[in-house]
Each structure stands twice: as C-alpha cells, then as structure tokens.
Amino acid sequence: MKKVLTVLALGLSLSVTYAGGYRVSLQGQKSLAMGHTGVAVINSSESVFFNPASLVYLEDKLNISAGVSGVFSNIAYQNSDTGDFVRSDSPMGTPLYLYASYKATDWLSVGLGVYTPYGSEVKYEDDWVGSHLVNNIDLKAIYIQPTVSVKLSDMWSVGGGPIYVIGSVNFNRNLNRTLTDLDGNRSNVTVDATGITNWGWVASTLFTPAKNFHIGATYRSEIIMEADNGDATFQNIPDSPLTPFKDTSFKATLPLPAELTLGMSYTAMDKWTFAFDYNRAFWDVYKSLDIDFADPNIPDSNNPRNYKNSSIYRFGVQYDIAKMFTLRTGYYFDESPVQKGYFAPETPRNDSNNYTAGVTVNIGDHLQIDASFLYSHFKEVNASYDHYKESGKPVPFGGTYKTNAFVPGLGVTYKL
C-alpha cells in the first residue's frame, strides 16, 4: 500500500471511482482516468453517459466505446472491545459499458448506451459477527439508454433520452443474532429477485462560450426498482411451530437515486485539458430498505437507511503526450450519503478520497485502447448501525471499519 501511495505522489497515474452508497462510478475508462469527469468534455462516445448533448460535436461519424473494470473492493472490520475481526471476501465486480453514437446530420446525433451505474457486491464470511445485518449482497442494475443529441448552435446543444433499467438483487443474512437449528446452524434468509425493470430518463446540455471552454449539465432521473414477486428462502429454521419462517415471496423497493452533474472543461495549448465536475446525488430518497414477506405470519423486515443527499467533487487532467499516447489523471472527493448511526456493513462507505489515472494508446486512426486505474481510499472510521432491533429495542452494531477499492479497467474506442 505504501508503494502505491508513493507512486501516486510521484504523479503517475492513479484514480478511483467507487462512490458512496451503491453507486459505482465506472462509466468510461477515459473519463474515469480523469477522476470520472466528463460532463463538459468532448472526447468520445462515453458522452452518452456523461453528457448526451456533447455527442453532436464529436468529429467522427461513428463512435463506439466499450470497456470493463475489475473492482477489487475490500472491507476490514474490527471491534476493540471483543476482538472481533473480519475481512470481507467480496468477489471481483466487473461493471461494463458500451456506447455508440452516429452523426446523422450536422445538427443531430443518435446514440445508444448500456452501462451499470448502480450495484454492490459484498460478501462476508457466513455467520460473522454482523451476519444479522448481512452475510452477502449482490445488487445489479443495467441501464439501457437510447439517446439523441441536437446542436442548437455552435455554442449550445441539448441531448437526452429514455432509460430502461433491468435489475436484480440477491441478499442473504441471518434472521437475528442467535436463532439456530438443533445443530447450531444459524437461521438465515435469502431474498432473490431478478428481471426487475423500470423506466427513467436523462437530459443534458452543453455550452461552448469559447472554442476551448465548455460548460455542461446532466440530470439523470431517479428510478425506483420494485421487486414484487421475489423469492424468500429460509434456511436452518428450527422445526417448531414457535418459529413462523417458511419459504415465501416478498416485495421490496430499492431506489436508484437521481444525479445532477455540473461541470466545465478547458483546453490549453492544444495538448492540455482540465476538467471539473460536481455531482449531486439525491440519496434522500433512500429512507428504508423494507422487505414485505407475503406470508402474513412472517414479520416484515424494516431497515432504516435515511441516506442524505451527497456531493462529489471531481478533477481531471488530460495530456496528449504524443500522437500515439494520451495520459490522464484525476482526483475526486466522494461524500458519503450515510448518516451517523446508519453505517450498515452492506455498504460501509464513509467519505473517500479517490485517485485515478490512465492512458490511451492510438492504434492507427480508428482504434484506441483505453486503460485506467482507480484507487479509493477510505479513512478508518468508528461507526455503527443503530437501527437493528431485538424485541423492539435497538441493538447497535458498531466497530471500526477500513475499506478501500482498486479498480483497473480496460476499454476500446473505435472511430470512423
């Protein structure tokens, strides 16, 4: 770790985008390498996500970008009163993106984006000390976004489109801190829902007050994912009429919050580009994770979250070092939406500092290889989740958390 930090200090390329809550900011290797800025950068079809209004200013007729990241996220938990210690065992996440834009006329471009801005995959050792809150969770949401981009003048364009989301969730936790079957196996429940769909939209605009200066804004709507016939599977339940748990279906809703981005970019001496983005994520829609079991004998599970709206401040630099190479680096500060007393181990995110870097290699006139790397650093934090209840009495779960994430990414860009 020290070595990595040293390298960072030397100004080589590192950057991270792993945002608060279950937002995963990995929507393009070029942008990620610049601190995941891009609302005012005209560069590639990554603008389908960052700012559809920019697409119409792309020079090439056809622009395609695709990429994948490997998310290595790590959580360590300890409690200095009891000596409890655990490291998460989360598998590598692999968020993907694919963007294409086509310049239909001088003033109109059309595009399509497929990307995964929300998701979470966390796995702890089964029956760990916080297993009554989560053993493992895998949350996925795939956004599919047809897009138009319209040039109103050389200085002003607008863009946007509908978003179709396909989501799934798989969540396992123990029913409480102590219930077991006769052999001591902890009673637990898995809720699983796939094929959850809903619609949303995105709208954006771009101003170009000077040739080398752009200002952009993008708003992506909130989308509420409603699972209404998921499977709830109960395991290791005592064989007794005193326990009501039987397999059933469940209903739950999970919000994918709206996000507003404002930003600007400035190009200097042809080779240097500086970008700044401000994100406001409207997390206050996430009040509570409520699981409503169909079987009336099974008590519903209410898990207050009470997230607050949060901001992210992003900075990025690009340097065209040679015809063949472009270097990028960036930084962003990601404010956690989690409030004091609501720090749940399923998304244990406090404020983070994120360092990004990347390189693009031009192979001929049409093809680019985009590589990026993100390192997310979370300060060690003493925190607790105070809203788990036993017999109506809150039982806080607290300790010290330390998390980080390493995200190497690779992409290709094709231009024609």
Place this chain on the structure above:
Amino acid sequence: MKTFFRYSFALLVVGLVSCDPEFDSPVTDSGYFSHGTADFSKYVAVGNSLTAGYANGALYITGQENSYPNIMAQQFAFVGGGEFRQPLMNDNMGGLLINGAMLPGFPNRYVLSAKPDGSSPSPKRLEGTPTTDVANHLSGPFNNMGVPGAKSYHLGVEGYGNIAGLATNPPAANPYFVRFASSDNATVIGDAVAQSPSFFTLWIGNNDILSYATSGGSGVDQTGNLDPRSYGGNDITDPNVFASVYSSQVDALTANGAKGALINIPEVTSIPYFTTVPVNAIPLDANTAAGLNAQFGAYNSQILPVMVQMGVITPAEAAFRKINFAAGQNFPITRDKELTDLTNILQGPPFNLPAQTATLLGQLRQVNGDDLIVLPASTVIGSMPDPTNPLVVVGVSIPLGDEYVLSKAEQDRVTAASTAYNATIQALAGAKGLAFVDVRSQLARLADGGIPFDGGMLTSQFVTGGVFSLDGVHPTPRGYAFTANLIIKAINRTYDATIPTVNVGNYGTINFNGTY
C-alpha cells in the same frame, strides 16, 4: 515506453497484492491485548457440568462449543492462548449409550416443544436414539476437564473413569469421565495436572450442595462426617472435607507456578429450578376451600393439640403443621420427613385412626412462603393420580412428596455449607494470588432484577430470562458467555491483563423443536 508499461504493470501487481486495508492498530496484532502477568499458552479448565458446557439436562456438541472455558479460550487466543481441546460428544442429542444400549439416567437434552398450533410451549426431552457411546474411548489430553456430576472429592478418586465402575451399585465411576480418562485408575485432577497447564480455572463444589437441594433435601447433611466414601449421592459434603480436597487440588494445579482463577458457588435460590414453581400454586374457590378446611378440621383442632398435650410435639410444631385453605391461591399440603412422625401414634388411642389416614397425617403440613418448590413439581402439583376420582389431587387431598419441597431448614443447611465452601475458595485465592470470581453475587443480581445487556435484560427467569437452559440449573450459551466475561474480568484485574470480553447478545438461549 517499454519502461512505462513495465512500471505500470508493476504498479498494478503491487496494488492488487497489497490491497487489504490495514487498521492503524489492528486487534490481531500481538500486543494489542495484554496477557499481563499470566501465561495463557496452556489453559486447562477443571470442574463439573458447568465447566463441561452441560445444558438442557444433557451434554452435547453445541453446548460444549459454548462452554465458558471454550469461550474464554477463544478470547485467550488474542493474548497467546493455544489450542483448546474438548472431549466432544458425538451428537447434539446428548443422551448416553453404553455398548449400544441406553445408559439409564442419561437421556437426551430438553428442547422447547409446543402444541401444533404453537400454544403451550413446554420443555420436552428430544426424541431419538443418541449416538455417544461411553465405551468409545477418546484419546486426550483434553483442556476441558469438566466432568458433569462430579463433586469436589470425586476429582481425586481413582477409578472415577473406569468403565467397570458404571456397573456397580451405586456406580463408582462417572460415564462422562469414562469417555476420556487417561487410564482406568486415572483421576480428574491427575489428568489435568499432567498437562502442565500454564493457566487453569477451577469451579467445583456446586454438586456438593446442589444434589441435596434439587432432591428437595432427600439426602443427609454430612457436616461432621469426614469420610466422603460413606456419603450418598444427595448428601451435603462436609465443609472440612471440601476445604481439604479443594486446597489439595489448588496445590496440585499451582505446583508448577501456574496462574489461575477460582470460581465460587452460587446460592441455589438464584436458579430457576427453585424459583419457577410458585409456593402457592393451588387455586381454590370459597366452597372448595371451606370443604377442605372441614376435612382437616379435626387434624387442626383435635389431633395437633392432643399431640402437644401428650408431649409428642411442641406447640411450635403444632402451629407449623396446621392446614388452612382460603379462596384464591393456596399452598399445597406436603409430607415433610423432618416432622415428628405421628403415623403409629395416631393408629392407637385416643384416635385409633385407620392406617391410611394415619399415614396421610403422619408428617403432614402445609407449604409456606419460606419453602422452595422444585421445577419437576410443576407437572405434579394439581395432578390427579386416580383418573376415576377427581377428589384425589396432589397438593390438596394427597400431600406433595418431600422430594419436591426444599424447606427452610434444608435451605439453611445448603446455605451454611456453601458459605463455608466459598470462604475456603476466597481465602485460597487470596493466599495463592489467584483470581477470585464471585459468581454467587452476580447470579444473585440476575435473580433480583437482572443485569442489562445490549439486547435487553438478563434475568434468571425460566425460559425467557436468557441465562438458564430448560433444566433450570445449567446456563444457556448466553449464560455461559456471561460467566466467561465474569471470569475474564477477574483475570484482567488480578493479572493486569486486557483480555477482551465477548458480547453476550451474540450467544443463543433456548432451542425450539418439535411438537407434543
């Protein structure tokens, strides 16, 4: 540019292999928690059922995993503690077999069963054939030397683990020790000392009073009798015998300089076995009460005064023996073997009672508020042994057996003995510089209001209090965790250590299973 790629790749590799977040001060670092002046590398626990992890009227694997020594050993691991081996049972049923047949007196564990609609939850023995055969010998040594049923003087008895001793009457051996004794003539304390523990706990003496108490005082108070070989199973051990064997055990365990903790003996009134069944469990209406008073009128107003006049009983005993019912909750009648037996006298003049009536009245009294009624009486009081005669009701028309009632006099004997044992334990701990664990006062707090924990209140309430298992005597995993914390705190105080305690809320209570 090649160099650039080489560095990038190196960077990536460094990043991915060193990516585990590190705490500024990890609890897993040696030295984060301190062992103080004690050495926990070899911990041996010596004791009885409480040390073994016995619960719900049986010994079984998950109970053993939650024994207080095993919980403590896991915390000792933070301060240099080593492996902790236990003589695990073969299953989670708990009963014992001998050469494939059920060993009488060692049934399966209790579970909380209920009617199919979930009503009337009640402790029931788990059905099924157990698989732990005492003839299958385990090879030790074992760090947990807890032997259910052992009294203080049993720990030094040669042959206590000899399977042949199970066939004698009374048995000369203990089936739990038979499973893992190092040889036929091994002693519990010998097998413990042979492991050269660097740290030990000793919790023994509970059974020296407990079997007397749980049997309603059926045994004999042997105070004054210094030969334990002549004791019966339900007797109270002489305090001097206790002091002698206990101090020799402490001497043996500390001979190589080992540090340790000595744990004292709780008061029986702290445990739900004696506090769950109310002393006045008989509900009566005014008519029934009046009818009963009429039946016992002659006993109260003629027999008892005449017996006083004849000098057979004292006026105080006469008053103590009077029967009186009233509308509402009533004390049951009982046969108290410590009362003067009038059976023969009543069959002679002046009363010339028939033998059956004379036997009924011979040692008759009514339970009072100073008595304790034991848990097994819950299914006996108010029962009707003769289904054809609804007038024959235990506690009302026929006396509750002496074995169900622990009288004030019997309680006083138990208290006197346990007070003496505890004085010995505390004095030895002080003299030897060992940690002293006052479980007695803590269990008294559980019985008197309770002790808060993060999930509510720990109390000694049966079934719901969280501390005691369904046998009413032995703790639940949560109760054992509570005990482990008491011992850890005493160790930390005595040896200047900082061993972390556990969160008792993470430990379970009672198990639900099945219907009846």
